[in-house]
Amino acid sequence: MESMTNPSMETADKLHVVMFPWLAFGHMIPFLELSKVIAQKGHTVSFICTPRNIDRLPKLPPNLAPLINLVKLQLPKVDKLPDNAESTIDLPYDEVKYLKMAYDQLQQPMTQILADLAPDWVIYDLAPYWLGPIATKLGISSVFFSVTIAASVCFISPVQILKGLSGEDDRNTPEDFTVPPKWIPFKSNIAFWLFEIKRVFEDASTANDENVPVTYRFGAGIEACNVLAVRSSYELEPEWLKLLEEIHQKPIIPVGQLPTMGYDSCDNDEAWIEMKEWLDKQPQRSVVYVVFGSEAQPSQAELTEIALGLELSELPFFWVLRIRRVMPDSEVIQLPRDEG
Incomplete structure (x- = not known):
């Protein structure tokens, strides 16, 4: 400023x-x-x-x-x-x-x-x-x-x-x-x-x-x-x-990209510990980050196509996925099953 x-x-x-x-x-x-x-x-x-x-x-x-x-x-x-x-x-x-x-x-x-x-x-x-x-x-x-x-x-x-x-x-x-x-x-x-x-x-x-x-x-x-x-x-x-x-x-x-200045500690969060350990093992600038924010939610068909596309890319990815937009009447979307 x-x-x-x-x-x-x-x-x-x-x-x-x-x-x-x-x-x-x-x-x-x-x-x-x-x-x-x-x-x-x-x-x-x-x-x-x-x-x-x-x-x-x-x-x-x-x-x-x-x-x-x-x-x-x-x-x-x-x-x-x-x-x-x-x-x-x-x-x-x-x-x-x-x-x-x-x-x-x-x-x-x-x-x-x-x-x-x-x-x-x-x-x-x-x-x-x-x-x-x-x-x-x-x-x-x-x-x-x-x-x-x-x-x-x-x-x-x-x-x-x-x-x-x-x-x-x-x-x-x-x-x-x-x-x-x-x-x-x-x-x-x-x-x-x-x-x-x-x-x-x-x-x-x-x-x-x-x-x-x-x-x-x-x-x-x-x-x-x-x-x-x-x-x-x-x-x-x-x-x-x-x-x-x-x-x-x-x-x-x-004003720049304004990355979040974190304050809440996640050191005791088991889910975050597991994710961080995985991220630390990936080469620098190799992970695809996928997020659609709080307003947009793909349909089930779109979600399936995105998931299959990410799989075909063979790149490591980190996906923040909201399976339901709002309770109680929104469609619940799910990742496609792994048929392999």
Whole structure:
């Protein structure tokens, strides 16, 4: 965070930064890790999230805990949202829209919190597209933090297209997204596989009209911020970070991959001991790590294909597999049986 170009970030002895992530663990954990990085520099962080999610976060390292204040913000009740559902992990995919509806009702409470705390900066996620203008009105500098790499942010398009305010995007069919868009000026093979983008189109066609589209949220969030931060580095994708700055005309800060700063000791966990012993025996950079995060779950057919593909690769792999997305009605997926 020291690289931010705002003079107050460079001269102040101690800053107060508010963090406000979307309610998915694939977002909350990177936001928490970024909070730790900021706290390591001696700044104070207010990490704002719902009570149940805060209770489920990893414990903070003792040396950083005094600088990171975990603020519990109650999620409003909305129709069809179960009482204890505070994260995407608590819901079937088609019910996440109700979580977004409840989340959007946090505008007034967040306005009051920011007014009361009067932080130097607020760092927000893609879902609260409404927070940037609130921060501006309160005189608070803001950062839009993308938990994905710069290439993916470049691919999804400029702000005006994301917000549906421009006719420049001629991508109308799934096939159009299987090649790089026209605003990428260099050779690249980054694009969707057809089966991936078909699913995106199917999800969009069944979306509830009451929800603000995720593309609009992303575009409005970027448009309103002072600085755009991405979970990336110049060593990983220098050309994409440069393009991202050209597209959005905002300062870009790559914050790194933000690996988890572990605190909870696993030394007495027998399962972890066994896994660690196996990992220690593998050659460096030889193990394939497979994980789909807290929101995505492959179908049984997809899981079987992935498992067979990993087997055919003959590479050692470490797979974090969630066999059930949410209780009690989700499909339970299972690894294919070894017929050998």
